[in-house]
Amino acid sequence: MDFEQADALNQAIRLLSLRHRARAATLLAPLGLHPGQEALLLELARTGPMIQAQLSEALGCEPPSVTLMTRKLEAAGHIRRGPAPSDKRASVVELTDSGKALADQVKQLWCALAEETVTGLPAETVAELPGVLKTLTGNVDTRRPAPRTVAGTVQTGES
Structure with a gap:
């Protein structure tokens, strides 16, 4: 690929x-x-209660970011945190009734934003976008080993 x-x-x-x-x-x-808090609410709505470390992994963000988001959402009454039964050092996060109602509002907003984002694209292209974007995201995922550069070419470690 050239620079342009x-x-x-x-x-x-x-x-x-x-x-x-x-x-x-x-x-x-x-x-x-x-931004970011909606992803936390939607993840809990999808999966149910989760340990904060699992939530951090699911959201692809650092644990301190999840801690900050959970504190703010807990203060607003949308989630509750409690000790994990298997590990008292870990916190289980779950939606409150207020959080479930808010997650439903976010789902509606998310649908509207998605429709706004893809306006004018053919249905076939829209159907392919999640897979394409997931591939692009995986290609630049910093949580995987970085490819080695050898003499101006990228080596992925695959044969």
Whole structure:
């Protein structure tokens, strides 16, 4: 890939990420939420109660970020934290009735944001996007070993 193509691709991804997050922030603000908190609520709505460490892994963010989000959501009455039965040092996080209602509102907002984001795209393209984006995310996942660079080429360790 030449620089112009690489630059166009990287700029498009960067701008989409920034603008999507800003739009999400605008839509979440009336619900009293900040970006990231909706993902935590939706994950708990999907899976049920989870230990904070598991929640951190599921959300792909650092444990201190999850701790901060859970404190704020707990103070607002949307989640509750308690000791894990198997490990008293760990906290189990679960939605309250208020949190379940808020998660339902977030689901509606999320549908609207997704529809807004893909407006004008053919249905076939929209259907393929989650898989394509998941692949792109996996390709740049910092939690996996970095590829080695040898003489200007990237070595993935695969044959």
